[in-house]
Amino acid sequence: MVRRLAWQAARVLETRPETATARTLVLDVPEWPGHLAGQHVDVRLTAEDGYRAMRSYSIASAPDGSRIAITVQRLPDGEVSPYLVDGVSVGDRLELRGPVGGWFVWEPSSRIPVLLVAGGSGSVPLIAMLRARIATGSTARFRLIYSARTLADVLHADELAAAPEGVGVDLVLTREESPSGRPAGRLRLDDLGRPRGPVDVYVCGPTGFVESAATMLVTLGYDEARIRTERFGGGGRP
Amino acid sequence: MTTQHEYVDGNRLAGPLADVFAVDITAASTSCIGCGRRSVVAQLHVYVVGEGYVARCPGCQDPVLRYARTSTGGVLDLRGTLSLQVPLPG
Amino acid sequence: MSIVNPGFFGRRRGPSDRIPPGQYATEEFPVLSAGPTPNIHLDRWAFTITTEAGVEHTWSWDELQALPHETPTVDIHCVTTWSKLDTSWEGVSLDVLLEDVETAADYALVHSYGGYTTNLPLDDLLEGQAWVVFGYEGGPLAPEHGGPARLLVPHLYFWKSAKWVRGIQLLLQDEPGFWETLGYHEYGDPWREQRYAGD
Numbered sequence: 001m002v003r004r005l006a007w008q009a010a011r012v013l014e015t016r017p018e019t020a021t022a023r024t025l026v027l028d029v030p031e032w033p034g035h036l037a038g039q040h041v042d043v044r045l046t047a048e049d050g051y052r053a054m055r056s057y058s059i060a061s062a063p064d065g066s067r068i069a070i071t072v073q074r075l076p077d078g079e080v081s082p083y084l085v086d087g088v089s090v091g092d093r094l095e096l097r098g099p100v101g102g103w104f105v106w107e108p109s110s111r112i113p114v115l116l117v118a119g120g121s122g123s124v125p126l127i128a129m130l131r132a133r134i135a136t137g138s139t140a141r142f143r144l145i146y147s148a149r150t151l152a153d154v155l156h157a158d159e160l161a162a163a164p165e166g167v168g169v170d171l172v173l174t175r176e177e178s179p180s181g182r183p184a185g186r187l188r189l190d191d192l193g194r195p196r197g198p199v200d201v202y203v204c205g206p207t208g209f210v211e212s213a214a215t216m217l218v219t220l221g222y223d224e225a226r227i228r229t230e231r232f233g234g235g236g237r238p
Numbered sequence: 239m240t241t242q243h244e245y246v247d248g249n250r251l252a253g254p255l256a257d258v259f260a261v262d263i264t265a266a267s268t269s270c271i272g273c274g275r276r277s278v279v280a281q282l283h284v285y286v287v288g289e290g291y292v293a294r295c296p297g298c299q300d301p302v303l304r305y306a307r308t309s310t311g312g313v314l315d316l317r318g319t320l321s322l323q324v325p326l327p328g
Numbered sequence: 329m330s331i332v333n334p335g336f337f338g339r340r341r342g343p344s345d346r347i348p349p350g351q352y353a354t355e356e357f358p359v360l361s362a363g364p365t366p367n368i369h370l371d372r373w374a375f376t377i378t379t380e381a382g383v384e385h386t387w388s389w390d391e392l393q394a395l396p397h398e399t400p401t402v403d404i405h406c407v408t409t410w411s412k413l414d415t416s417w418e419g420v421s422l423d424v425l426l427e428d429v430e431t432a433a434d435y436a437l438v439h440s441y442g443g444y445t446t447n448l449p450l451d452d453l454l455e456g457q458a459w460v461v462f463g464y465e466g467g468p469l470a471p472e473h474g475g476p477a478r479l480l481v482p483h484l485y486f487w488k489s490a491k492w493v494r495g496i497q498l499l500l501q502d503e504p505g506f507w508e509t510l511g512y513h514e515y516g517d518p519w520r521e522q523r524y525a526g527d
Contacts, residue, residue, distance in 0.1 A: 005256035009331055042253035045336045051350075053338055056250060077356065079338055087335045095331050100252035102262035103280035207245060229281070231247045244361050244472075285362050287487070288408035290510060292362045299364055300443075306510040308524035313511035 005097055007044065012092045013067065018155050021074045022121070023085045024060060029096065032066040035059055037132035038105035038125045038202065038230075041070065041098030045080055055080045058125035058204075058230075059099060062132040071155060073121040104202065104230045108136040112200050115222075116144040117192070117213050119205020122232060123148075123155050126204055130167060139166060147172040147187050147209065151179065187213060195222050207231040246286060248279040248293055254305060258312050261324060268319040272300035279303065339409070346403060348518035351411040358410055359472045362506060366442040366492050368476055375460060375477070376495035377425060380433045387425070389476070392460065395420045400459060402482035404489070405518040417480055418463025422453040425460065433498035437505060438479055441492040445505035447514070448481065448488055450498060457483055460493060485516040485523065 014026035037059070044054040061069035074085040088094070106114065106129040114133075116126040123146050133142055144163075148154045150173055160169045171178045172187050182191075187209070201222055203213050210231045218224055248264055255263045264280040275297040282293035282302055289307040294300065295318075302318040316322060339352030347353055376386045387395075401416045437447045452458070462469050462477040469475035474491030481488050487507050508514055513522040521527060 005253075040249070040252070045333045045338075046330055047336050047338055048332055048334075049341075051338045051341065053336075054253075056253060083333070083336045092333070093331050094333070097253055097256065100256055100262065101249045101264055101280070102252070103265040103278055104249050207247075229247065230249045231245070233246055233286075244359060245364075283364075287360045287362060287507075290362075290507060290512070294363060301363070304510055306507070306512065306524075308511035308526075310524070310526055311511075313509075315510060 005100065007095050007097050009093050010068075010096050012088055012090050012094065015088065015090060018071055019153060021085070022071055022155060023074075024069050024071045025084065025088060025094075026061075026067060026069045027094065027096070029066055029068060032068065033099075034063050035068065035099035036102075036105040036107060037062060037128040039099035039101045040125065041068070041096045042100065043070070043080070043084070044095040044097070045083060046095070053080050058128065060124050060128050060131075062128065062135040071121070071124045101230075104204075104228050106132065106200070106202065108132055108138050110200065111138075111140050112198055113141040114143070115192075115195075115199050115201045116142065116146075117187075117201065117203040117205075117217070118144065118146040119187075119203075119209030119213070120148060120153070120232075121155070122203075122205030122209070122230070124204075125230065126202055127156055127159075129202065130163070133167070134164060141166055141168075143168040143170070145170045145172060145187070145191060147174065147205070149173065149175045151176065187216070189216050189220060192216055192220055194220050198223065199226065201227040202230075203227065204230040205232060207233070244285065245283040245294070247284055248282040250284055250286065251279060251291060251293065251303075251305065254289070254291065254307060254312075255314075257307070258305075258314055259324075261326060263322075263324065265325055267323040268302050269321060270295040270298060270300055270302050271318055271320055273298040277302070341409070342411070346413055347411050348405055349521045350523075351405055351409050351518065354410045354412055356410075357412060357415075357473065358406070358408075360406065360408060361472070361491070362444055363442050365471045366440075367471075368441050368492065370476060373476055373494075375425075375493065377429055378495065378497045379429060379431045380498050380500050381431075383430070385425075385429055392420060392462075392477070395424055398459060399463075400461075400480070400482075402480070404482050404486050406486040407512070407516070407523050411518075416465055417459065417461040417469075419459035419461030419477070419480060421456065422458040422460070423456065426454065429498070431498045433500055435499040435502040437497040437499055437503050438488075438490045438493060439495045439497065440490045441494050443506075444490055444492070446488050446490050447503055447505045447508055448484065449502075449515075452481060452484065453496070457481060483517070485513075485518055487512065488516055 010027040016024040057070040285292040293303040304315040
C-alpha cells in the first residue's frame with residue numbers, strides 16, 4: 001500500500017498479564033488500516049520535559065478492525081518496557097506508528113505449509129501468524145517450535161496447548177524438561193526435523209538464536225529463499 | 239566468552255524509513271557494491287546507535303545503507319548499494 | 329501532536345555539574361557499535377599518524393607499549409544519552425605520539441580497523457585531552473569496547489573516541505567521518521548538546 005505513515009494516538013482498552021514479566025496491551029487505533037501477521041508497530045513515549053524514547057513491538061493479534069494487541073516483555077534494565085508492563089492503565093493513550101514491516105509477514109491466502117521457530121519473546125509475531133491462520137479458517141499446515149527457558153516463560157501457553165487440528169506446537173525448554181518429556185537443552189537439529197516438501201519458515205528471536213536456528217535449517221535442507229527471519233536486539237538498548 | 243550479537247535486521251528500519259519513503263522499504267532489494275550480494279533490506283544486519291542505523295551486507299559486512307534521524311530531519315546514505323529495487327503496486 | 333505519558337520519566341537526566349544536558353548517569357558500560365567487532369592480532373597491529381604531506385609515523389604494539397603510559401580517570405558521554413563517570417583507562421597521550429610530528433594541519437581524521445572514521449580539530453587531540461588507550465579498569469581493553477586499543481577523547485561525545493583505532497590522518501581541510509556524513513555534529517561538545525549538525 002502506498003501511503004504516508006504517521007504517528008497516531010492509541011487508547012489502551014485492556015491489559016492482560018501473560019507471565020511474571022510480560023503483559024499484553026489491547027489498543028484501539030482509530031485509523032488502523034489493518035495489518036498482516038508478522039508486522040510490528042513503533043511505540044513512542046514522551047516525558048513531561050519532552051524526552052522521548054521509541055521501541056518496536058510485534059503485533060500479537062490477528063486483524064480485528066481497529067483493535068490490535070502487543071505483548072511486551074519487561075527487560076531487567078529497560079527504559080520503556082517497565083512503563084508498558086507496570087505503568088500503563090486502561091484508558092491511557094500511547095503514540096504509535098504502524099503497521100510496519102512488509103517482508104516478515106504471512107498471508108492467509110497462502111496454502112504452503114509453515115514452520116515457525118520462536119526464541120523467547122520472538123514468539124509474539126509468530127503467534128500472531130498462528131492466530132491469523134485460525135481466524136481466517138486457513139487449512140495450511142502449521143508447526144510452531146518455541147524455545148524458552150522454562151514453561152513459566154512461555155507466552156500464551158494455554159492457547160498453544162489448545163491449538164486445533166493442523167497446528168502442531170513443540171516446546172523446547174532450555175532450563176527444564178518440557179511437558180512432552182524432552183530433556184532441558186537448547187534448540188537442536190532433531191527438534192527441527194527435515195522438510196517434507198516446500199515449507200515457508202519464519203524464525204524470530206534474539207539475534208544469536210536466529211543465526212543459530214537459520215544455520216540449522218539450511219543444514220537440514222530447508223530452502224534458504226523460503227526462510228524469513230526477524231532478529232531482536234542483542235545489546236545496546238533495553 | 240559467547241559471541242556477542244550486537245545487530246538486529248532491516249525489519250527494524252520499517253518505521254524509521256517510513257519518514258522518508260511512502261512505501262515499506264523492508265522488502266526492497268539491494269546489491270552490495272562490495273561483494274555483489276543481493277539482499278532485501280529486511281535481511282541486512284542492522285547496527286543501531288541511538289537513532290543512527292547502519293545496515294550491513296550479511297556476506298561481506300560492508301555498509302549497504304545508512305540512516306540517521308537528526309534534529310532537523312533524516313539523512314540517508316545509499317552509497318553501499320548499486321540500486322534500491324522497490325516493489326510497488328501495479 | 330504529542331501525547332505526554334504520565335509517570336514516564338526515562339532515565340533520570342542531567343544537567344548537573346557532571347552530567348551534561350540530556351544525559352543520564354549509568355553504572356553499566358553499554359556496547360554500541362556501528363559494525364562487527366574486528367579481529368586484530370597484536371603482531372599485525374599498528375598505529376600510524378600520516379601528515380598532510382604524506383609522511384607516516386608508525387608504532388607497532390610493542391613500540392606503543394614502550395612509550396610513557398598514563399592512567400587518566402575521566403567522565404564519558406555517549407550521544408545516545410548515557411554518561412559514565414570516573415572511568416579509568418591506561419594508554420599513551422596523543423601529546424607524546426604527536427611530539428615529533430611536523431605538521432601545519434588543523435584537522436584530524438581518525439581511522440579504525442573495520443572502516444569506521446571520525447573527524448575532529450587537531451587542537452582537541454593535544455594538551456592532555458586525548459589518548460590511545462589499551463587498558464580499562466585495571467585490565468586489558470575488551471574487544472567489544474574497542475580493544476586492543478581505542479582513541480579516548482572524553483571532552484567530546486564518545487563517538488569521537490574511535491574504537492579499534494589504527495591511525496590518524498592530519499588534514500589541511502576538515503573531512504567528515506562516518507557519523508558526521510550522516511548528519512552528526514562536526515564537533516560534538518556534550519556541554520553544548522551538539523549531537524547533530526546545526527545543534
